[in-house]
Amino acid sequence: MRTPADAPSLAASAAPPPTAPKLRLRGVGKRYGQVEALRDLTLEVAAGEILLIVGPSGCGKSTALRLIAGLDSPDQGEIEISGQVVAGSRWVAPEQRGVGMVFQDYALFPHLTVAQNVAFGLQRWPRERRAARVAEVLALVDLARHAQRYPHELSGGEQQRVAIARALAAQPHLLLLDEPLSNLDAELRDEMRVELRRVLKAAGITGIMVTHDQEEAFAIADRVAVFSRGQLCQVGAAEDIYHAPACRFVADFVGEAGFLRGRVRERRLLTEIGEFDGGDWPQGAAVEVMLRPSDLRLQPRPDGEGEVVARHFRGADSAYDVRLPSGTLLRCSLPGAQALPVGARVRVEPVSARAVAFAVAESAPQC
C-alpha cells in the first residue's frame, strides 16, 4: 500500500489492471451544516471515459467534483482513484492525488505566462522534459504561438484552453472540469464542446465534467450522470437518459417533455390521444406517459380534439403547445414551413406505440 508521502509518483505509476475503474465512489456523503450536499453516491468511471455530471444548481454536482479532487473531505464513504483509496479509510491530499482540475473561472495565474502556467504542475520534472511537455500540451490545444503571452492578453476561449493544457500537463489520472464552458459566449461554447471532446480523447484521459446544460452534456459525454438534490438519479449513455429516463425529474431535466395521464388495461396504456405498449405495468395502474415533442404528430383538423394555445417559432421548426380536452398541455414540434395559428384545432397522435411511463405517485420531481 502506498503512503501519502510517496503519492506524487502516483501520476507516473504503472497502469492499473484494465478491469479496474479509474475512479470509484462508494456510498459517498457530504454535509455542509444543515445542508446535505451529497447523499450515498456510488459511481464508477472507466479509464479513458468521459463522464458528464448534470443537474440544476445546488444538486451536489460541484460537491462531487470537489470531493474527488480532495478540496473537501467526505463525511461518509470511500473514494478510490486508480485502485487506491484517497478518501475514506485514508486521506491523500489534493496535491498528491494526481488529479487535474479545470475551474469555471479558469483560475490561471495572472502573474505567469501561458508556458509558466502550464509548467506549474511540472516542477519535479527535469528541465528538458518539462519544456518538451509544455510544448506538447500547448500544441494539443493549438496555443503554441501564445506560450509567452500572459493570461489577460488572451481571449476567453484561449484562456479556457490554457486551463485545460495546464491541467493535462502532468498527465493526471483524472481530469475534473467544473462548468468549464459556462463563461464563454454561445457561439464559442458550441465550438469548444467539439474541441474539448477532441482534446480529451486525443490525450486519452479520463474526464469528469460538471455542467448544468444537458445539451452540452450530450455533446461531450460518453456517459451522463444526472444529479438532483444531492443524489444520483441516473447514469448512462445520452440516448438512454433522453429516451428512457429513470424518473420524472430526469425526463424533465434533460429535454422538453409533456406528461399525459393514462391507465393500464390488458397490458396497454390507454390515454386520451391513443394507446401505448403497457410493458410490465399491473392492470389498472395510474401512470403518466412521457412524450417528447418529437414523439408526437400534429395534424390540423377542424374536428381535432386539441387546440393550439401557443406557438414558439424556433427557426428550423416550431413548437406548439396544444391543450387537450382534459386540460393537459402537450408540446409538439412541426417543421418550420407549416404554420398553425393560435386557436387552430388539431389532432395529436403518437409517432410510436412505445413510450416511457411513470407511476402517478411520482408526479413530484424526485428520485
Place this chain on the structure above:
Amino acid sequence: MQTTTASMTLPGRRPWRLGATAASMAIAFLAVLPVLVVASALLTPTAAIWQHLWATLLPVMLFNTVALLVGVGLGTLVLGAGLAWLVTAYEFPGRSAFQWLLMLPMAVPAFIMGFVFMATFDVAGPVQGALVAWFGSAAWLPEIRSPLGAITVMTLVLYPYVYMLALVGYRGISASAFDTARVHGYSQARFFWKVVVPISRPAIAAGVALALMEALADFATVRFFNFPTLADGVVRIWHGMWDLRAASELAGLLAAFALAALLLERTQRGRTRYHEAGGRAPGLPRIGLAGRSRWLASAACAAVVGVAFLLPLTQLAAWAWIELGRMGPGVAQVYLELALNSLILASLAALVAVLAAIVLSSGVRMVGSRAARAVATLATTGYAIPGPVLAVGILLTLTPLDHAVNYFTEYWAGVTVGLLLTGSIVGLIYGYVARFLAVAYQSTDAALEKIKPNLTMAARTLGAGSWRILLRVHLPLAAPGIIVAATLVFVDVMKELPITLMLRPFGYETLATWVWQMAAESIWTGAAVPALAIVLVGLLPVALLVNLVTRR
C-alpha cells in the same frame, strides 16, 4: 454556493494549520504584551505615586488632555467634514485640485508643524515683526504659546483623517437620494443635515477617532506650546526621573483614554458598511457656486492648504537653504548619519512588520475561524496605543529580561553582556512593529484577500504544497499590496517621535529625535534639514492615499 466555505481550510493539513495558529498567536501576544503590562500597572496602583501625581501635575494634565481632545475633535470635525462637503457638493475654481491638495498636511508631523508655527507666530517671529512694523503693535494677535496654539496646530495636521473618510463616506450617497430629497422639497442645506450627516456619520466619527488617537500620542507639540498633557507627562517622568513605575501608572491612564477613542472608532467603523452596497450609482451632482461665494470657497481651501502645508514647507525650505549654505563637512556628516540611522530603523521595522503581517494574515486565512480573526484584531490594536504607552510597556517587558540575561551570563560565565534588548535597537523595532502592525496588516490582508480561492485550489490540484503556493502564487500576486504596506510603515517610522525618543540606545540619533532636540532648543535652522526630509518622505503615503481616495 459551497465553493467558499472551505476555501483554505483544507483537510489533512494539520501541521500547517497548527504552525500558522501558533505563529499568529505568538505575534498577537508580543504585540499586546506591552499594553497588558501597562494596564496591569494601572490595575495595581501605587498609592504614593498617585498621591504625588495628584498633588503636582495630574490635575493640569488631565484637564489639558480633555481640553485637547475636545478642541482637536471639534476642530478636525468641522474642518475635515466641512471641507470634504465643500469639494464634494459644490463646483468652484480649483475644486478638483483642492480635493487632493487638502490631504497634503497629513505629510507634516505635528511636532514639526508645531515648531514652525512657534517660530513664525512667536514674538520674535516674522508675523509679529511685520505686524509691529505695519501697525505699530501686535498685541491683538492671540498668544501662540497657548492651549489654542496647540489645538490649532494639531487640528491643521490631523483634519485630513476626517476629510478623507468623510470624502469616502459622502461618495456612498447616490444622486438618486439627492433627487428624492429635492422632489420632497429639501433645500441643499436641509439635505446635508437630514441625509448626508446621518449616512456619513460613522465614517466621520471614525476619522475623528483616528485624529484623537494621534492627538493623545503627541507629547512634543504640546510641550512647545507649554500645554502639558498625559503623553507629555509620561515622557517627562521617564526622562526627568527615570522612574519607570511612575511613568507606567500614568501611561495606564493615557491608555484608558486611547481605548475610549479606539472603541469609538471600532463601533462606528463597523456601521460604515451598510451604505457601501450602492453599486455603481452616480455620485452627488455638484452645484456650481456663483459670484462671490465661488471665490470664497476657493479662498477657504487655499487658506487651509497654505497655512497647513505651504507655510511649513516654505519655512523649512528657507531655513534649510540657510543651513545648507553655511554648513561645513562635519555637519553634513552628522545629517548623513541621521538619515542613515532613520533609514536603517525604518527599513528594518517595515521588513519585520510586513513579515509579521503576512504570517498573521495567512494564518487567519488558513485557520479561517472567528477566533483567528479576533487574534488578528487584537494583534493590530497597537495603532490606537499612544507611543509613550507602548514605549513604557516595552521597557517594563524587556528590562527584566535584560537583567535576567545578565544575571545568568554573570553567574555562569562571569561576564556582563550589557543591555542586549533595551540597549540596542531591538526594543525600538519591537515598539515600531507593535505600533504599526495594523498599517502593514491592512494592506497585506487586503492584497491577499483579493486572490481568488480557486487559484489556490488550482495550485493544489497541480501538486503545489503550502510553501510553494505561498512563494509562487500568493506572494507574487500580493506584492503590490505588500510594497504599499512596507512603504506606509517605513514612512510612519521616519516620522515617529515618542517611541524613538524613549527606546533608542543611548546617543543614537535619528532625523526625528534630532529635529525634536534642535526645536526644543529653538535652533530652527538646525532642525530644518532633517525636518524637511521627513516631510518630503511623508508625502509618499499621502500620494498613495490621494490616489485611493480621489479615484471615482
